Amino acid sequence: MPATTEYQGSSFLGRISIRRNQVVSMDGHHEQELEDLDLFQRNIADRFSELLSARPPTDGGDGGGDSSSSAASADAPFLSVAWLRKLLDVFLCCEAEFKAFLIMGRERDPSVIAKPPLDRLLPELLDRAVKALDVCNAVMHGVDAVRHCQKLSEIAVAALEQQPIGEGQARRAKKALGSMLALLAAEDKDSSGHKSTERTWSFGRRGGSAVTNKDRSAAAQFRTLTWGVSKNWSASKQIQAMSANLVVPRGAEASGLALPVYIMGAITVFVMSALVAAIPCQERSGLAMHLQVPKQFGWAQPMTALAEKIGEEWKRKEKRGMAGLMEELQRMERLGQALAEFADPFQYPAEGERAEEAAARAAELAETCRRMEEGLVPLQMQIREVFHRIVRSRSEVLDVLDQAGKLSAPTL
């Protein structure tokens, strides 16, 4: 998956490095800067348009050049695991280009970093980066939870695939699905702030002995530990904080590096909020998906459209109660409910039509599980890659700031 990143990154970076080696003479600076900025924005617009076009399972289409050749990206419906991986790819690409821009801009005029508005914007950017890291960690845990649901669904699939299906297997499937749905409901409840008392991942049919119960509810309280973030952390507040100081540069500020810094900020906020919406995550009530991006930018249109689409889905989610917008997760939830109903009043033998319907659903659930099995671990790895990239970039920007600081104040 990093292949995509490298590929897209290198074309832009390549251009820049070639240009850097040319003798920059006369006052072509400004012109060049505008040209680079234009290219940067056009790339972003292209990438987001492609993400936007992902609604029906397309077969690659115009994305052939820059989407990786893996099967996952050829079929990446909106908000599916494969789509989320593409989204992260887009983030990584934009980030690489942004950094090139920043470093190039600095080479044109090293002192610019230490002057307004960048002396304010860059620290804000770094602060946003740190916040994004915590979102990554929270979402990492969320993917874990999704994988857990996948495992439970797989049990149900294994039971329902038995021929013939008897009461025993039906019960087995029902139990696994029940646990899966309960877990999803618990994730959702948690995400809207009501801590469920029994947030344990184990599922059981009876209370067991008193000891078991007591121990388990105690364990449930401990569970917060692996959320990846501290107890009172809230994903929606985090997103809000990240976008709080994100303001479009105006007037004289709009030239130079202020604009790319703003653009990168908008991309970061968008990508992080999309992850939070798609993947179960701690405390998401009131998650705002509306991105205030001025329409005059070419990339703003697809990004806003995506944000709106996700926002609509989110509203539905909040109404209906879902663990996350991830396509597979929603499908799993839906299929799980239907199959649990099928398994519930199970009477042997199941009538032909119902049995066929159930078999079709089970097959779909199996397919969903397969896609999750294929995609979730790589998604997790990619989230971690984004994490590490943000860490690295942050330290690079810090170095730049440090050098600029020394330049502006040569002697202490």
Add this chain to the structure above:
Amino acid sequence: MVPFEMGDCEPALVNHEMEHHIVAAAQHLVMALRASTNLDIDGVRSFLSNVEAHLSAKSTPSESRGWLLKEIEEQLRQHEIAIMSWETNQSLIWDSSSEEASEYLKAAVEVQKLVGTLGSVSPIRNAKQKELLLRAQGILEIAMSRLAEELRHILVRYKEYYEPEYMSFRSFAEDVVYDESFFSIEDEAAELTSRAEDGGSGTGTGTSNAPAEHLVSLIHPNMVPALKLIAQAMFSSKYDQEFCQAYVSNRREALDEYLLILKMEQLTIEDTLRMGWDKMSGEIKKWAWAMRIIIRVYLASEKRLCDEVLGEFGSVNLITFVDITKASTLLFLNFGEAITMSPHQPEKLFRVLDMYEVLAELLSYIDALYSEYAGASVRIEFHDLLARLGDYARATFAEFRNRIALDRSQKPFGGGGIHPLTKYAMNYIKVLSAYRAPLNLLLRDQEVKHPEPCLGIDSEEECSSDSSCALAAHVRSLVSVLELNLVEKSKLFKDSSLQHVFLMNNIHYMVQKIKDSDLRLYFGDEWIRKHIGKYQQHATSYLRATWSSALSLLKDGGNHALSFCKPTVRERCKSFCLAFEEVYKCQTGWIIRDPQLRLDVQIATSQKVIHAYRTFLGVCSGSIGEKHIKYTVDDIENYILDLFEGTTKSLPHPWKK
């Protein structure tokens, strides 16, 4: 009679061959009946009716398989009774007795075999067979569900935590000493070297004595075989996912609980970066401490448990282990990550080196725990973290150098005493030597700016190995940077005497610090000799700068005739006393903290001044007149002892005599 006693026969073994046997036996019986003439008719009749009863009980359908299904049904019924009897029972099987547990497992395994037998013939045409299969599956499901329940119960009930007395964290909380001291520079080096006294390697805890393999039981050892049996039963019935799901969830919770016992908090990166240094330092200590316990003891034991319970099912044990522990390892990784993101402040160096050392030490254990593909991501993350901690330590080291090189003051440092920078730098450098091993590794390929050759390396092997190590080269360079900065600082003094006192004091301090510690090995005797020479030279220069003009008054100006002229001699004596008073007033405020050094300088001063004064008085006292001699030789000698005490004094003004 033999063929009819088939109750114990394994259904799987029942096949056509057996049917042949039975038919052959029957034919044999018919033939025997025909052949025989005098029979016990009644006996035979009752026997045959017995056979008839057996047959009618077993097989009503005409198909030859029918009575076998009957047989299976009977077996199933018995196992069902065994299994269902526990369904109404609220107590748990493994709490009852091991016999009962093994009975139950046996029944479950038998049902699973029956399911296998019934399902092995496909397609299933026979309605009875299908019915039995579904019934068997149902019973199996009940049994498996029960086993999963028992499994969870055992995992909770027989969970064990060990209380590592020798790893009590309280000792950590109390010894948060030396890191903060760099801000309050006046601190004593004793605190700084607490680590060195702790034995050098390790983070100054008793944990370094922990055995390489320290495994504990996380589940009561008596119950491990039970887990294994349950695993076998569930895996062979294709309920492996249920097993793993229950097992992973419970063990994960146990690990979470244990982390809470260790007081490992879940911190966000943002929280960590906002932390004050005190808190951060404490958290780092906790991290290093908990890392050791978790990796070397807890996770190693968890892995063993996974191996014991799941070892026979291929790579499942490793995958399960990773599933249980991965989320918790992120807790450690993210904290380390956050630390390396924080600004490179020199005071953090030692704590970060602690982290580096702990992780470097644990890496081989981590590699072993997270082997193969399943563990690759965890393994790689820890390797990367180690590299980043190393980078951070290097950057912090460089920052320390900058701090020494770039420390600028606007005002001269009062009294010419030991500058805080000197104390700070030397104490810091002294602690560096306690972190020799990791620093040598980290600084090995780092270029030394302004290399300072090690002087006077003798042929002694030990000396050369110490003085040629990377750390030694860096430390020598650091000290020379410090020296250069001190020379710059000395220029702030307008009085050249005070410049010399300042440099003498500071170089003396450096030499003392080096001479009295392991640092001397890094510098070599020649360096020490040379620097002793340096501060002595400053002492000599001080004497000359301060006293030359005053003493010149006491010397005959070359003109013998004039020098004995009364008023001139008297004038000279008065001038000397005035000059002495001036020096006294000024230099009592100067500081030489080291008593020995102070005494040395005072004695040298005495020798020079008293000698000249005594000679002068010896020759001229007659000409001056007793009442015009303001200070006796003894007075001067006593007054000299007041110099460099750091409290400005004036000589009593009214004429003493």
